[in-house]
Amino acid sequence: MQFAVIGLGVFGRACAFELQNQGNEVLGIDMDEQEVNKVSDILSHSVIADATDNETLKELNLSQFDGVIVSIGDDLEASLLCTLNLIKLPVKNLWVKAKTDAHHDILDSLGVENIIHPEQDMGIRIAQAMAYPMMKQYLSLGNKEYMVRIDIPKNWEPKTIGKIKNKHPYTPLVLVIRDKEILRDFDDSMIVQYPDCLIYAGLVEDLKLLAKYFIA
Incomplete structure (x- = not known):
């Protein structure tokens, strides 16, 4: 390219x-x-x-x-x-x-x-990484929408994807990373836990609420 x-x-x-x-x-x-x-x-x-x-x-x-x-x-x-x-x-x-x-x-x-906004974006990135340590990697999609990677904390209680979805219906799960393998085919019955990584997309305010859900 x-x-x-x-x-x-x-x-x-x-x-x-x-x-x-x-x-x-x-x-x-x-x-x-x-x-x-x-x-x-x-x-x-x-x-x-x-x-x-x-x-x-x-x-x-x-x-x-x-x-x-x-x-x-x-x-x-x-x-x-x-x-x-x-x-x-x-x-x-x-x-x-x-x-x-x-x-x-x-x-x-x-x-x-x-x-x-390089300086502003970096300041936001650092502040959010400090406030939500499980959500250090994210990508701006424009219009206040982001794609984020959430690393499930070690002491977080395992839950099904469906249970998370019911709590946060406006943040669709895009990918699951398990044992370095990217999983695209999953359903609501799948249980996620440490050290799984989840890739979500959504508006920044919805993603902040989602991140709090993963704070053990």
């Missing part, structure tokens, strides 16, 4: 390197030659370019990429202009880093579905 990352600061580089490590082809874009030089030996492609220029974006053929991340730092105008031009191209699977709540609101009004 092909991905582009626009803005190669700390966050942009981290995204680009991880996408590259996963075996994807990654194009890194930044106006700063020094930032581009930091990634040129690692990424598939890197280019010094003004991503606010519509013609430049067209020449880079970004509409053919599988996804684009806009990680432009403190320059709100540049971030918004770049994002607007990408929407007009258009591009698939657009993710944009927001610096402030106002920035977020403008991106939302432009129709951007995937808005990232």
